[in-house]
Amino acid sequence: MKIVFIVWLKEMLDTLRDRRTLWAMILGPALIMPLFVILPQKLMLDQFKKQESAVITVAVSGGEHAPGLMAFLRSDPTIEVLESDALEPLLREEKALVGLNIPENFEADLAQEKQPGQIVVLSDQSKMTAGVQMARVETLLMTYAQGIVAQRLAARGVDVTLLAPFETEYENLATPQQMGGAYLAMMLPMFIVLWGLIGGMYTAIDVTAGEKERLTLEPLLMTPAGRTQVVSGKLLAVITTSLAAIILALASMMVAFMIATPEMGAADGAVTYTVSMQTALLVLLAAFPIALMFGALEIAVCLFARSFKEAQNYIVPLQFVVLIPAMAVMLIPDFTPGLPAYAIPIFGSNLILRDLFLGTAGGLEFGVVLASSLVYAAIGLVFAVWQFHREQVLFRT
Amino acid sequence: MIEVQSLTKHFGKVHAVNGVNFNARDGEMMGLLGPNGAGKTTILRMLATILRPTSGTAAVDGHDLLHEPEKVRAAIGVLPENWGLYGRLTAREHLRYFGRLYGMDEAPLERRITELIALLEMGEYADRRCDPFSKGMKQKVALGRALIHNPKTMLLDEPTAGLDVMSARSVRDLIRRFRDEGRCVLFSTHILDEAERLCDRIAIIHRGQIVAVGAPEELRRQTGQSTLEEAFVQLVGVDAEEMKL
Numbered sequence: 308m309k310i311v312f313i314v315w316l317k318e319m320l321d322t323l324r325d326r327r328t329l330w331a332m333i334l335g336p337a338l339i340m341p342l343f344v345i346l347p348q349k350l351m352l353d354q355f356k357k358q359e360s361a362v363i364t365v366a367v368s369g370g371e372h373a374p375g376l377m378a379f380l381r382s383d384p385t386i387e388v389l390e391s392d393a394l395e396p397l398l399r400e401e402k403a404l405v406g407l408n409i410p411e412n413f414e415a416d417l418a419q420e421k422q423p424g425q426i427v428v429l430s431d432q433s434k435m436t437a438g439v440q441m442a443r444v445e446t447l448l449m450t451y452a453q454g455i456v457a458q459r460l461a462a463r464g465v466d467v468t469l470l471a472p473f474e475t476e477y478e479n480l481a482t483p484q485q486m487g488g489a490y491l492a493m494m495l496p497m498f499i500v501l502w503g504l505i506g507g508m509y510t511a512i513d514v515t516a517g518e519k520e521r522l523t524l525e526p527l528l529m530t531p532a533g534r535t536q537v538v539s540g541k542l543l544a545v546i547t548t549s550l551a552a553i554i555l556a557l558a559s560m561m562v563a564f565m566i567a568t569p570e571m572g573a574a575d576g577a578v579t580y581t582v583s584m585q586t587a588l589l590v591l592l593a594a595f596p597i598a599l600m601f602g603a604l605e606i607a608v609c610l611f612a613r614s615f616k617e618a619q620n621y622i623v624p625l626q627f628v629v630l631i632p633a634m635a636v637m638l639i640p641d642f643t644p645g646l647p648a649y650a651i652p653i654f655g656s657n658l659i660l661r662d663l664f665l666g667t668a669g670g671l672e673f674g675v676v677l678a679s680s681l682v683y684a685a686i687g688l689v690f691a692v693w694q695f696h697r698e699q700v701l702f703r704t
Numbered sequence: 705m706i707e708v709q710s711l712t713k714h715f716g717k718v719h720a721v722n723g724v725n726f727n728a729r730d731g732e733m734m735g736l737l738g739p740n741g742a743g744k745t746t747i748l749r750m751l752a753t754i755l756r757p758t759s760g761t762a763a764v765d766g767h768d769l770l771h772e773p774e775k776v777r778a779a780i781g782v783l784p785e786n787w788g789l790y791g792r793l794t795a796r797e798h799l800r801y802f803g804r805l806y807g808m809d810e811a812p813l814e815r816r817i818t819e820l821i822a823l824l825e826m827g828e829y830a831d832r833r834c835d836p837f838s839k840g841m842k843q844k845v846a847l848g849r850a851l852i853h854n855p856k857t858m859l860l861d862e863p864t865a866g867l868d869v870m871s872a873r874s875v876r877d878l879i880r881r882f883r884d885e886g887r888c889v890l891f892s893t894h895i896l897d898e899a900e901r902l903c904d905r906i907a908i909i910h911r912g913q914i915v916a917v918g919a920p921e922e923l924r925r926q927t928g929q930s931t932l933e934e935a936f937v938q939l940v941g942v943d944a945e946e947m948k949l
Binding site: 310313314317320321324325521522523524525526527528529530531532533698701702 | 749752753754755756774775777778780782784786787788789790791792793797801802804805806807833846849
């Protein structure tokens with residue numbers, strides 16, 4: 308055990324003096340995490356609100372057939388009407404995002420209670436904001452139509468409320484915390500798993516392929532220190548940096564939420580982003596076997612490489628392997644697989660992390676993830692130790 | 705003391721070392737002389753227990769390589785061909801790390817470090833990071849590392865290779881001193897002149913085999929040549945021309 312500690316101490320000293328590790332381990336997670344999680348959400352929200360209240364331009368062709376509708380549109384202060392006969396070029400040039408094509412005799416037909424021709428609403432739906440604007444125009448047209456209905460019913464002496472026998476009200480059972488949790492459950496697990504991998508990556512390369520490249524492995528192996536202990540000390544150093552990255556990422560998220568949440572909550576009204584201390588601790592507990600497993604895997608893989616560069620080539624594909632199950636959990640909505648799914652490496656970890664942020668994590672699932680991850684980590688460790696005993700691997704030139 | 709018996713190492717089809725036998729006694733300087741690729745480094749790596757012999761074995765101070773590798777490792781101090789230092793650690797940190805790996809206690813270790821820094825004249829740069837060191841400085845750190853546990857047997861792989869004249873000279877003086885302290889010193893070289901000046905006995909290695917062993921004058925007498933160089937050429941043949949003389 309003493310050797311494990313000696314090796315760990317030296318590797319930590321060495322790794323903390325390396326700028327690359329510091330970036331991957333500390334600055335990366337601390338800076339990038341809040342940026343990645345909060346910024347897109349905030350930008351989307353801001354944009355959405357802007358489109359909902361901003362003055363929009365509606366291009367209209369055939370406005371002369373519907374003076375009443377035109378007056379109605381013009382009376383709305385958030386609508387600017389642009390009359391033109393050529394709608395499509397206007398829309399293509401983005402002079403307006405929504406166009407209305409009003410058929411001939413539109414209001415004359417309406418006045419005679421004849422079915423008029425269709426109003427065609429044009430928009431380019433590949434533009435994100437076109438959808439929001441079209442929805443607003445649609446609402447206006449509905450309101451106008453309801454006005455006409457009301458007039459017709461009034462002319463016949465019928466009460467308008469006949470058309471609305473009851474009213475509905477919608478209530479969201481989810482608390483603002485739960486609404487925020489759903490978003491966090493989508494975004495955070497992937498990042499936590501990814502930081503678990505990236506955080507320890509440079510240290511893993513440095514203590515294996517780096518030692519080979521600098522030819523320091525040979526003198527190290529010539530000491531009486533047992534190889535299993537040496538590799539364990541190295542693994543411990545990799546896990547330390549991995550966990551440090553995860554802890555920093557979580558901590559920076561929590562701090563960022565404290566600073567940015569009021570603003571975001573006000574923007575949406577019903578969403579609060581928080582990570583409780585208890586959740587954070589459980590996340591760390593779930594992250595520990597991930598760090599252990601990645602550490603062992605990284606050491607075993609990087610030990611095989613002859614140089615730092617070669618090791619990097621091996622480890623980059625590993626990031627994709629990690630991202631695929633993470634993306635699967637992230638993108639499938641309300642994905643609720645059975646208990647065995649929690650035993651799938653990485654995938655299970657993503658699931659339990661998601662559940663933790665949703666606040667729905669079960670003890671049994673948590674246990675399955677912990678136990679299975681530890682088994683995978685043990686397999687990784689055995690693999691790494693075995694690699695460390697093979698002279699073909701150690702003296703691969 | 706080193707006793708080598710039929711030591712053999714094959715890498716696939718390449719027979720790097722083929723049935724090598726020799727002894728080196730305490731207080732003796734034994735040279736392994738041979739062209740590059742003759743198998744010198746492979747022999748030293750097997751003695752250091754980081755390569756496993758294909759067949760044959762060797763014993764260091766009576767401990768067999770195959771059965772007591774930990775005891776062999778504890779008994780030897782090795783200077784590898786390339787010093788292999790951690791660029792971000794200081795000279796002192798290197799000595800401390802390896803001393804701890806050899807299981808030394810803190811107080812005697814710190815005393816030993818102070819002693820070695822004085823012996824190797826590293827005082828000026830002992831607390832600087834190794835990365836920008838000159839080759840001579842690096843070689844001294846590596847020598848200090850090999851000596852940290854005060855081993856009775858030393859394996860030195862091309863200890864003067866790549867050093868400037870003054871550094872090589874001071875390294876040679878140190879090696880003589882190790883021998884005079886009663887250590888068994890086994891070192892490899894491809895420099896004839898160095899082998900002749902330093903060694904009590906020389907084993908000439910060629911293509912993984914020992915072609916002759918003896919004191920320099922014995923080798924000259926055996927071959928009937930007046931210089932070691934001529935003796936070497938006769939023993940090794942035309943391959944000697946490949947050597948950097």
